[in-house]
Amino acid sequence: MFRFSKTILVFALFSASTAAFAFDKYQGVGRPATPAEVKAWDIDVRPDFKGLPKGSGSVERGNEVFEEKCASCHGSFGESNEVFTPLAGGTTKDDIKTGNVKGLSSGELPQRTTFTKVATISTVFDYIQRAMPWTAPKSLKADEVYAILAYLLNLQEIVPADFTLSDKNIADVQKLLPNRNGMTTDHGMWPGAPAKKGGIGNGGKPDTANKVCMKNCKPEVQIGSTLPDYARTAHGELRDQNRSFGPVRGTQTLGPEAAKKAADAGTLDLATKSGCMACHGMKSKIVGPGYSEVVARYKDQTDAESRLIAKVKAGGQGVWGSIPMPPNGHLKDEDITTLVKWILSGSK
Amino acid sequence: MGDIVKQPGRLRPAPENFLSEEQVKAVGSGRRDFLRKSFLVAGAALAAPKLVRAAEGDPNILENPAWTTSLGLPVATNPYGMPSKFESQLLRRESPGLARVGGASVSFAPLQGLFGIITPSGLHFERHHQGWHDIDPSKHRLMVNGSDDSLLKKAKVYTLDELMRLPSVSRIHFIECGANTGLEWGNVAVPTVQYTHGMLSCSEFTGVPLKVLLEDCGVDYKKARYVLAEGADGSSMTRTIPMEMVESGEVFVAYGQNGEMLRPENGYPLRLVVPGVQGVSWVKWLRRIEVGDKPYATKDEAVHYIDLLPSGQHRQYSSIQEAKSVITTPSGGQTLLDKGFFNVSGLAWSGRGRIKQVDVSFDGGINWKTARIEGPVQNKALTRFNVDWVWDGSPAILQSRAMDETGFVQPTYGQLRKVRGTKSIYHNNAIQSWKVIESGEVSNVQVL
Numbered sequence: 001m002f003r004f005s006k007t008i009l010v011f012a013l014f015s016a017s018t019a020a021f022a023f024d025k026y027q028g029v030g031r032p033a034t035p036a037e038v039k040a041w042d043i044d045v046r047p048d049f050k051g052l053p054k055g056s057g058s059v060e061r062g063n064e065v066f067e068e069k070c071a072s073c074h075g076s077f078g079e080s081n082e083v084f085t086p087l088a089g090g091t092t093k094d095d096i097k098t099g100n101v102k103g104l105s106s107g108e109l110p111q112r113t114t115f116t117k118v119a120t121i122s123t124v125f126d127y128i129q130r131a132m133p134w135t136a137p138k139s140l141k142a143d144e145v146y147a148i149l150a151y152l153l154n155l156q157e158i159v160p161a162d163f164t165l166s167d168k169n170i171a172d173v174q175k176l177l178p179n180r181n182g183m184t185t186d187h188g189m190w191p192g193a194p195a196k197k198g199g200i201g202n203g204g205k206p207d208t209a210n211k212v213c214m215k216n217c218k219p220e221v222q223i224g225s226t227l228p229d230y231a232r233t234a235h236g237e238l239r240d241q242n243r244s245f246g247p248v249r250g251t252q253t254l255g256p257e258a259a260k261k262a263a264d265a266g267t268l269d270l271a272t273k274s275g276c277m278a279c280h281g282m283k284s285k286i287v288g289p290g291y292s293e294v295v296a297r298y299k300d301q302t303d304a305e306s307r308l309i310a311k312v313k314a315g316g317q318g319v320w321g322s323i324p325m326p327p328n329g330h331l332k333d334e335d336i337t338t339l340v341k342w343i344l345s346g347s348k
Numbered sequence: 349m350g351d352i353v354k355q356p357g358r359l360r361p362a363p364e365n366f367l368s369e370e371q372v373k374a375v376g377s378g379r380r381d382f383l384r385k386s387f388l389v390a391g392a393a394l395a396a397p398k399l400v401r402a403a404e405g406d407p408n409i410l411e412n413p414a415w416t417t418s419l420g421l422p423v424a425t426n427p428y429g430m431p432s433k434f435e436s437q438l439l440r441r442e443s444p445g446l447a448r449v450g451g452a453s454v455s456f457a458p459l460q461g462l463f464g465i466i467t468p469s470g471l472h473f474e475r476h477h478q479g480w481h482d483i484d485p486s487k488h489r490l491m492v493n494g495s496d497d498s499l500l501k502k503a504k505v506y507t508l509d510e511l512m513r514l515p516s517v518s519r520i521h522f523i524e525c526g527a528n529t530g531l532e533w534g535n536v537a538v539p540t541v542q543y544t545h546g547m548l549s550c551s552e553f554t555g556v557p558l559k560v561l562l563e564d565c566g567v568d569y570k571k572a573r574y575v576l577a578e579g580a581d582g583s584s585m586t587r588t589i590p591m592e593m594v595e596s597g598e599v600f601v602a603y604g605q606n607g608e609m610l611r612p613e614n615g616y617p618l619r620l621v622v623p624g625v626q627g628v629s630w631v632k633w634l635r636r637i638e639v640g641d642k643p644y645a646t647k648d649e650a651v652h653y654i655d656l657l658p659s660g661q662h663r664q665y666s667s668i669q670e671a672k673s674v675i676t677t678p679s680g681g682q683t684l685l686d687k688g689f690f691n692v693s694g695l696a697w698s699g700r701g702r703i704k705q706v707d708v709s710f711d712g713g714i715n716w717k718t719a720r721i722e723g724p725v726q727n728k729a730l731t732r733f734n735v736d737w738v739w740d741g742s743p744a745i746l747q748s749r750a751m752d753e754t755g756f757v758q759p760t761y762g763q764l765r766k767v768r769g770t771k772s773i774y775h776n777n778a779i780q781s782w783k784v785i786e787s788g789e790v791s792n793v794q795v796l
Contacts, residue, residue: 022563023501029510030564033503038493041636044576044586047645050495083448105660117654117662120645127647130584134451134478137582182662183654189666189775191625191699192590198573199590200643200665204700207767208759212707212751214716221712221745224761224794225535226783227680232539232791234444238681240437241542243461247690248682250437250460251789253539302479306449337448 043138045126049171052125056166057147059154065144066151069133072310077155081111082333083134083306088155090116091178096158099181115156119183121174125149135303267342274331276339282347289320291347298344308340309333431468437461440471443531443543451479454525456546459676459695464722465520465730467549469606474613475525475547475627477648478582483633485609485617488580490601492565494572495640501566508603508617514556517600519623520729522550522697524669526626526653529776533765536792540681544780544792545674548695550730553621554604558594561601562639569595572639576646577620580635586646587629588665589622591639598623601634623728624699625667626774628653658769669699671758672777673706673733673750684788687741694719696731698752703731705751710737712745712781712795713760719748744784745795762796 045051067076074080078088090113095101101116103109109116118124129145131137140148150165158176159165165173174180185200188207193199233253235241242250271277279287289297298304311319313336315327328336404410440455447453457473467473474480485508494500525547531537538544558575575594579585593599602621603609610616615632622629628648643649643665654662673696678684696703702725707716719733733748750758761778768775781795 022560023566024564026514026560026564029513030504030506030561033491033493033505037491037505038503041491041578042493042638043584044578044638044644044646046495046640046642048642050642084452100660102660104656104662105658112656114651118651119664120650123645123647123650126586127651130586131478131582131647134582137478137584182660183650183664184657184661185664187655187663187666189663189668189670190590191668192592193573199592204668206670206756208763210749210757210759210763212705212716212749212757214707214718217714217716221714222762222796223712224796226794227536227539227792231537235441235539235543235681236444238539241439241441241458241460241540242437242682244434244437248678248684248790251681251683253681302481303451306451 043126043130045122045129047120047122049122049167052122052167052170053129053142054167055142055146056164056168057143057145057150058164059147059150059159059161061143062147062149062151062154064147065140066148069136069140070148073134078113078152085111086113088115088152089113091156093157095178096176099177099179101179101182104179104182115152115178117179117182119177119180121149121153121170121177124152125170135306267338268347270335271339271342274328274335274339279325285320287323288325291343294343295346305340305344308344309336312336312340438471440473440546441542443538446531452477454527454547456542457549459541459546459548459674460679460682462676463693463732465550465695465726465732466606467551469551469608469611469614472549472551472605472611472614473525473547476581476583476613477585480613481581481633482612483580483617488617488633488635490561490618490634491636492561493636493638494567495576495638495642499568499572499639499641500562501568504561504565506561511556511601511618512603514560516554516556516604518552518554518604519600519621520550520552520726521621521623522548522669522728522730523627523630524548524672524697524699526628526666526669526774529778529780530773532778532794533772533776534770536794539792541674541676541679541780544680547627548697548730550697551605552607553600553602555600555602555618555621557597558599558601558620558637559597561637562594567639571641574640574643575599576636576638576640576644577629577631577634578636578638579615579631580633584635585628585631585648586644587631588643588646588649589620589625589629593622593625601637624669624701626653626669629667653774655768655772655774657772666775669697670775670777671698671700671703671750671752671756672696673703673748673758674780675708675746675748675782678746678784678790679782680790680792682790684739684784684790686788687739690737690739691734692719692737692746693732693734694748696721696733696748696750697729698750698754698756699728700756701753702727703750704753704755706731706733707749707751708733708735709747709749710744713747713749713779716749739784741786743786745793746782746784746790747779747795749779760796761794765796 073083074087079086090103090109091101146165150163153159154161188202188205190201194201194203237254239250239252281290283292284290312328315325317324438458438461440457442453442455455474457467457471488508490506493503528547529544532544573591575589577587600621602619603617610619618634619632620630620634654664655666656662675692675694677693696706706719708719709716719735722732725731758777758779764778781793782790783793784790
């Protein structure tokens with residue numbers, strides 16, 4: 001086994017690598033990270049708040065930042081289901097008392113929001129700091145993260161409207177999370193040491209115990225569920241998702257014409273009905289750019305779709321010239337999404 | 349004879365790609381007239397011209413096609429080779445309505461048409477949380493540090509140049525998203541194996557055991573019992589991995605996939621390989637490894653990738669993908685061409701080791717037959733099984749049931765739901781059933 005203190009000693013004396021196991025064994029490979037480098041990348045925050053940056057932010061400030069940087073996707077109250085499942089809602093005062101969200105077991109929750117699940121506030125801090133806003137991750141200052149989190153906690157009625165969240169009181173807030181007692185690690189699916197040896201879980205004991213039986217294993221076959229009709233066609237023409245030779249064929253679910261019509265004409269119809277074709281040509285500019293010009297401009301931009309959806313919805317000017325596109329807020333969001341996807345895929 | 353009349357080609361018309369009666373007629377009236385006539389003379393005994401044409405044989409044989417009678421294309425016409433133009437159907441696809449934005453979504457691998465155990469890199473399933481990037485390898489760095497200084501003697505930075513100098517391993521492993529088959533917990537929801545099981549792929553990965561790097565940094569295994577892996581993309585995906593797995597040498601930092609570098613969608617230029625564990629832990633675009641003394645409860649282990657039980661509790665840190673299997677041919681959304689012989693084929697895998705046995709049932713699980721396993725069977729890798737079947741044209745329900753080397757047997761839907769309910773989303777490894785009806789159409793059903 002590796003002896004830590006001894007190796008350090010040798011290392012200090014000769015300032016060269018020793019081979020207690022393989023420390024610094026590979027000459028010319030790797031170099032020490034500088035403190036500034038570690039600081040730049042080591043941003044994780046653990047449930048014991050190790051890694052938490054100092055700072056604070058009020059509910060009020062959080063409301064402003066959220067409205068400016070988050071609401072377009074998550075809704076002003078974290079309620080939106082448009083881009084992702086809702087962040088807020090679904091918990092009660094009673095849940096805050098018990099630390100178990102009752103809706104999870106009663107089946108009353110229509111949808112699990114972030115706060116119906118999360119048991120550790122560090123998780124939300126860490127995630128917003130590292131990954132949000134989605135299109136500009138790591139752009140928030142620590143105080144902004146505190147403020148946004150304070151606002152979300154207030155929406156959840158965990159803290160009052162005049163609350164200021166900080167590195168000093170975040171551990172107290174942790175004790176109020178509505179689902180703080182909602183996690184169990186009593187299962188066999190952790191691949192490391194079990195709880196009784198300081199790890200997690202029951203040491204790999206499975207929770208089902210099927211047996212290998214070969215003959216007359218049951219009296220009858222009980223069908224629990226079959227494919228609903230809508231699901232048979234919801235994934236497009238299955239015939240075209242299989243080889244056209246071999247022992248089987250893809251089942252024809254739509255028929256070639258129906259499939260093409262459904263996809264193409266449907267969207268062109270929608271574009272015409274939605275008024276887009278008044279200002280946009282397939283290829284060339286009318287008032288706004290031609291669709292193929294749009295495709296060319298955003299060709300390699302992976303986030304183009306979400307940005308253009310937002311743009312079409314809100315309208316705007318300045319990308320193609322000074323003539324503005326009017327907002328299209330009257331259209332259904334899913335229609336705008338369909339239209340933008342269709343435009344970006346070549347309007348075919 | 350009657351059979352032959354109906355069946356040019358294999359000598360039988362199939363729905364597509366075989367010549368129809370009309371097409372055969374057209375061929376017959378063309379250049380082959382000469383042949384046919386001479387045949388007619390020779391075989392004057394044959395009555396109708398239709399029969400004569402059929403009796404001559406398959407025009408694909410009798411008529412040399414263009415590729416047999418002309419010069420083909422030169423080498424390096426395609427400097428990076430692509431599949432045949434006739435293979436355009438098997439693509440990775442999204443499941444409509446599953447995700448709202450393409451940057452936080454899934455594309456499924458077309459298992460219904462794949463052979464063996466290796467997933468072609470271009471068809472490997474995708475799961476991104478914040479879109480994907482094609483990262484410049486000369487600018488990519490891997491940092492190894494400790495959650496505090498006492499856990500590691502020296503925090504270090506490695507470049508790709510350096511990582512690729514280190515002793516490497518190449519191993520074949522499956523990767524399965526924890527949410528694979530997640531749409532089907534409550535009831536049948538999607539039509540084909542691509543959408544039921546396609547968050548599954550298997551590649552040969554090449555890279556450096558993580559243990560080599562941690563030891564190079566002077567890790568203190570006594571204190572550091574967890575590893576946090578972090579990605580370089582916008583989401584900077586983070587996941588906790590137990591040090592026991594790292595110490596075993598199993599976990600490695602991979603740059604290679606199926607003989608070439610990783611594909612950008614799969615983490616180019618560096619990803620973690622955590623055999624047997626759900627895909628989310630195989631952090632892509634890996635930029636940092638932190639050793640720590642506690643688990644991290646990151647977003648994707650405290651808000652997602654947690655399994656809801658009927659009690660309202662969520663299982664946290666559920667990571668292993670337990671034994672599972674599925675028949676890929678024939679499977680949902682396909683139609684059998686004909687009665688008669690079929691090679692029924694599928695995949696089995698276990699996050700706990702090697703597959704030991706796969707049994708197949710044709711009657712919904714009343715009677716079972718042991719399938720042939722194509723070896724050598726690899727540890728925590730997809731395993732191909734095959735079994736003979738003669739379809740007599742009557743309804744059937746096909747199932748496969750895997751057993752791994754620990755003796756664990758893949759559960760039925762009834763058994764799984766009894767302990768985990770229907771809202772778990774993750775880790776659905778129930779036995780899959782495909783129903784075959786008289787027309788030959790195969791569809792997705794659940795047998796309890």
